[in-house]
Amino acid sequence: MTSQLKIHWMASPSNDSTAPVSEFLLICFPSYQSWQRWLSLSLSLLFILAMGASATLLITIQLEASLHEPMYYLLSLPSLLGMVLCLTAIPKVLAIFFDLRSISFSACFLQMFIMNNFLAMESCTLMVMAYDRYVAICHPLRYPSIITNHFVAKVSVFVVIRNALTVPIPILPALLYCGKNVIANCICANLVQLSCDNFTLNRIYQSVAGWTLLGSDFILIFISYIFILRAVLKFKAEGAAVKALSMCGSHAILILFFSTVLLVVVLTHVARKSIPVDTLILLNVLHHFISLALNPIVYGVQTKEIKQGIQKLLRRGM
Known part of the structure; x- marks a missing residue:
């Protein structure tokens, strides 16, 4: 059955090279079709763990009055964004393992837009959090007046608007897609390569816009940490430097x-000829789980207040 399906998928794009595409076929792990049912069990458990861990963190911050502060609201944003990313990609991945491989034209582009948009939002959020740590360490007396609930609200609006206006995906549906509709991946990715239009300008625009967004965020994060290290090196009180650096641990x-995530992107585009495609696809899927599952664990270990809040929440549930 598997071999018959594989032949059909490979043959289907060539049936009519000019017919417009109405749906795409997602093929997870092309070389290991027989493994997919077993892999679905592992990924389902990871999905439940990741979503449960992040939901626990968000509920803890919501219910624990002592955590109703701007710093903790900022800490909750990566988990919230990660949950959206996970819900956008993983349920469809699990469905593919049970032969529900087709995805409509509009749904595929919506998935791609959300994933690119929220990935850029995560990057921007990390930049804002770096500024938060900069103010906390370099200007501690001014921190309560700068990092307020109003500041968090304005930052959230800025993150959404910036990425909605600059993420390049909306251009892609304007391309003409005909003939080829098989995506050798678990998610909608590299769709521009399936277009029968000339996509050179679109590819350049995506690369420039995407790396400009991520690059500018990481440059600002780097600058923030330079100022933080300069301030820490000037601390003379015993243990002050260690305490300040521990504030940046999470x-x-x-x-x-x-x-x-960036490593996966680089490997996917640069090293695809030297690394098996199934390995790249697996990395692409797993990175959705890793950060989402580990973020709350990191907070619990690094932040005493969040750890205590989670313990209180668990005691209530028992």
């Missing part, structure tokens, strides 16, 4: 997790 680990 944020630094979040940046490390997010960097794995």
Whole structure:
């Protein structure tokens, strides 16, 4: 059955090379079709773990009055964005494992737009959190007057508007798609390569816009940490430097997790000839789980107040 389906998928694009595409076929792990039912069990467990961990963090911040502060609202944003990303991609991935491979033209572009948009939002949120840590360490006396609930609200609006206006995906549906409709991936990715139009300008625009957004965010994060390190080196009180750096621990680990996303992107586009395609697809899927599942664990370990809030929430549930 598997071999018959594979032949059909490979043959279907060539039936009519000029007919407009109404849907795409997603093929997870093309070389390992027989493994997919078993892999679905592992990914389902990871999905439940990741969503449950992030939901626990968000509920804790919502219910615990002592956590109703701007810093904790900022800490909750990456988990919220990660949950949206996970819900956008993973349910469809699990459906593919049970032969529900087709996805409509509009749904595919919607998935791609949300994933690119929220990925850029995550990057922007990390930049805002770096500014929060900069103010907390370099201007501690002014922190309560700068980082307020009003500031968090304005930042949230800025993050949404910036990425809605600059993410390049809305251009892609304007291309003409005909003939080829098979995507050798678990998610809607690299659709521009399936277009029968000349997509050179679109590819350049996507690359420039995407890397400009991510690059500018990481440059600002880097600058913030330079100022933080300069301030820390001037601390003379015993243990002050260690305490100040520990305040940045959670944020630094979040940046490390997010960097794995960039690594996956680079591997997918640069090293696809030297790395098996199934390995790249697996990395592409797993990075949705890793940061989402580990963010709340990092907060629990690094932030005493959140750890205590989660313990209180668990005791209530028992």
